[in-house]
Amino acid sequence: MEQKETTTVSVPQDLAAPAVVIAVDGPSGSGKSSVSRAVAARLGLAYLDTGAMYRAATVWCTRRGTDLSDVAAVAADVASMPLEMGVDPEGPGVVLDGQDVAEEIRTTAVSATVSKVATNLEVRAELKRRQREAIDAERTGGFSGGRGVLAEGRDITTVVAPDADVRILLTASEEARLRRRALDVHGAADASAVEATRDQVLRRDRDDSTVSQFEVAADGVVTVDSSDLDLEQTVDAVLAVVAKVTGTRTAPAPSS
Ligand SMILES: Nc1ncnc2c1ncn2[C@@H]1O[C@H](COP(=O)(O)OP(=O)(O)OP(=O)(O)O)[C@@H](O)[C@H]1O
Numbered sequence: 001m002e003q004k005e006t007t008t009v010s011v012p013q014d015l016a017a018p019a020v021v022i023a024v025d026g027p028s029g030s031g032k033s034s035v036s037r038a039v040a041a042r043l044g045l046a047y048l049d050t051g052a053m054y055r056a057a058t059v060w061c062t063r064r065g066t067d068l069s070d071v072a073a074v075a076a077d078v079a080s081m082p083l084e085m086g087v088d089p090e091g092p093g094v095v096l097d098g099q100d101v102a103e104e105i106r107t108t109a110v111s112a113t114v115s116k117v118a119t120n121l122e123v124r125a126e127l128k129r130r131q132r133e134a135i136d137a138e139r140t141g142g143f144s145g146g147r148g149v150l151a152e153g154r155d156i157t158t159v160v161a162p163d164a165d166v167r168i169l170l171t172a173s174e175e176a177r178l179r180r181r182a183l184d185v186h187g188a189a190d191a192s193a194v195e196a197t198r199d200q201v202l203r204r205d206r207d208d209s210t211v212s213q214f215e216v217a218a219d220g221v222v223t224v225d226s227s228d229l230d231l232e233q234t235v236d237a238v239l240a241v242v243a244k245v246t247g248t249r250t251a252p253a254p255s256s
Pocket residue numbers: 026027028029030031032033034035051180181184226229230231232234
């Protein structure tokens with residue numbers, strides 16, 4: 001009797017698994033960007049920095065000479081903003097009208113004015129639409145090849161992706177956040193450097209929290225407090241939450 005040849009194809013668990021979506025929110029200086037980039041890189045996920053989109057919108061409106069308090073004019077500018085967001089966690093580019101603005105969006109001038117744009121409800125609706133589109137692209141392909149995406153900001157766990165597989169609120173004490181930002185901006189964390197950072201951290205959070213809820217975890221959102229952790233410990237704490245919720249779906253990405 002003729003023997004039939006059979007071939008067994010083994011598919012690695014992490015490739016066979018459905019895409020994972022991780023949402024991270026938190027106040028300024030809590031470590032969202034640094035921690036999220038590291039976590040996304042470790043898991044082979046795309047990384048979406050939604051704060052960078054609000055910052056790019058601020059640069060766009062400012063370049064066009066638009067008064068940032070003119071709600072309708074700002075909304076019209078943002079509706080036609082030619083923005084391409086890179087989602088590689090090792091180097092997420094921000095390209096505005098064909099020009100790399102990754103550095104420009106981090107200037108003190110942008111940090112000082114971005115809340116005017118971020119509290120514009122029409123702008124929020126437009127950027128939410130673009131953010132959902134970017135997340136959906138990663139569910140089936142995109143940069144991650146369908147592994148998934150980590151998106152971070154202020155309203156990702158509650159508004160943009162309330163259906164995310166993992167939802168985390170990353171917090172840190174006011175003191176820790178001021179110290180971190182002072183070190184970033186002034187290279188020191190003495191009293192005067194901390195004082196000079198208050199506007200960028202506390203006033204901005206106060207303004208931003210009028211339109212988003214990122215100070216207290218919503219139902220089903222896990223809080224990770226990084227006040228007494230260093231960066232690597234915080235990355236590990238977030239990875240532990242992700243592993244607990246998703247199990248083998250988020251095995252580390254194969255190293256290249
Ligand atoms: N757990 C930590 N311990 C010490 N420093 C940290 C920790 N997490 C982040 N940092 C540092 O704090 C600074 C601010 O972090 P990061 O920019 O990631 O915060 P953020 O929450 O994204 O802030 P923002 O919303 O204002 O952009 C960075 O220099 C980062 O390296």
